[in-house]
Amino acid sequence: MTVSRLTSNDYRTSRWSGGETTELVIWPRDAVYGQRDFLFRVSSATVELEESTFTALPDYHRLIATLEGTITLRHDGGAPLTLAPYQVHAFDGGSETVSLGRCRDFNLMLRKGKSVGSLTALTADAKPLSVPLDQATAFALLFCAEGRCTVTVDGVAYGLSSGESLFLEAPAACPLSLQGAARLMLAQAKIA
Secondary structure (H helix, E strand, O other): OEEEEEOHHHOEEEEEOOEEEEEEEEEOOOOOHHHOOOOEEEEEEEEOOOEEEOOOOOOEEEEEEEEEOOEEEEEOOOOOEEEOEOOOEEEEOOOOEEEEOOEEEEEEEEEOOOEEEEEEEEEEOOOOEEEOOOOOOOEEEEEEEEEEEEEEEOOEEEEEEOOOEEEEEOOOOOOEEEEEEEEEEEEEEEEO
16 A cells, blocks of 8 residues: 655646636546546636536546535536535536536546546544545545544554645555544545
């Protein structure tokens, strides 16, 4: 197992039509988002316009949660769906998706037929919280969205502050242990 602690110096930030996006991790490492050659990507973005249209990604399955703010999504002109902070929503990246409201979000994009995964919101407090990873997980990214906590992985403790992450490659069967005062997002992926 390889564990990498990531900070803002390790992320890539760029503009999209509705705001700014920060790529936390992309796989394979030499993949380029604009070329759509990645198997999975974890990012956080700001939605700065009251109404915006998400970039069409027909080859990807998407999972999204807001970290700050509430947005309403409409896929392919269908019924509106309002997302409160830390509520996870899955949708087809090929859907025409219109967003109403401003927020900061968190995204997991998975290449259809080539990768699968999950996105989970977690809360750490004073009591240790044991978080088992899916047995099939090949990669996991734990992102501290707010607060501070200590994450213990296979007996080694890592401190995480808001905006920092742990990226685990080939995670061991042992669970993660979280303790502190933080809100976090856990993205898990495996190559199909």
